[in-house]
Amino acid sequence: MASVSRKGGFYTRYTEAQSLGAIRGGHGDLVVISLPVSLPLQGRVALVTGAAKRLGRAVALRLAEEGADLVVHYRSSQGEAQDVVKKIEKLGRRASAIAADLSSVAEIKRLFDEAGKRFGRLDILVNSAANFLPANMVSTTEEIWDSALDTNLRAPFFCAQAAAPWLRRTQGVIINFADSSGLLGWPGYIPHSVSKAGVIMLTKVLAKALAPEVRVNAIVPGTITMEGDPQEWEADFVKLAPLRRTGKPNDIADAVSYLIRAEFMTGHVLVLDGGRSLGPTAVEFR
Secondary structure (H helix, E strand, O other): OEEEEEEOOEEEEEEOOEEEEEEEOOOOOEEEEEEEOOOOOOOOEEEEOOOOOHHHHHHHHHHHHOOOEEEEEEOOOHHHHHHHHHHHHHOOOOEEEEEOOOOOHHHHHHHHHHHHHHHOOOOEEEEOOOOOOOEOOOOOOHHHHHHHHHHHHHHHHHHHHHHHHHHHHHOOEEEEEOOOHHHHOOOOEHHHHHHHHHHHHHHHHHHHHHOOOOEEEEEEEOOEOOOOOOHHHHHHHHHHOOOOOOEOHHHHHHHHHHHHHOOOOOOOEEEEOOOHHHOOHHHHOO
16 A cells, blocks of 8 residues: 655655655755565465474565565464464465365365465475474384375475476475485484485475476575574584584575575575584584
């Protein structure tokens, strides 16, 4: 919405997003002219899986701040998802929360069908939903294995499959979330590590399969601490990372924002782990 006010015989136009400039009027009056500012993602629609909590929430809010309308996916966290929707709407963007169990391909198809009906387009898919199940060589069960692979690897593929027709039309982008376990391998999280290693290869395969219309990249976060997380998470990670700190949600949101704009990058895996994956020599050689 824009409003117009009159001062000293001249009109000033105000818009929701504005950049102010000043000129002198014919009678010497200072006339303030506001010009609309185009946000980088204005007019685009993003779907973020697992957007009700933690990193998915942080990413969804950042994309809204940059002008995108949002499909806020959640599985069971309805209250948290509606809170994200309200925050996005306060920014002047459109948002809709849609529940879906990503372990079901039928549910995934319904999620994207509903998103298409509500917004009419899709430009960005962020596959951030995941589980994090501890399971070593002895404790891994069939149920744990299937849950880790279904949520962390199977779901991103079928989300990409359902999103592909929409993204091809808009020259869109997919951003997958792996993590450090997919590079380093954690014996205490065997199925999880395998699933995240699969996400890294899935990203490369999808980049080839969907080119040139759709770009596909991945982010590999190290330990990202948020308010309320156990302090020992940060203390343990700091010992392993040359940068001597954990990551923050803004670090991940910054990376997602960059990958959306990086139009000559596809099939890339962006590691954000404070140098942890460099190994112990990264600290020893200092």
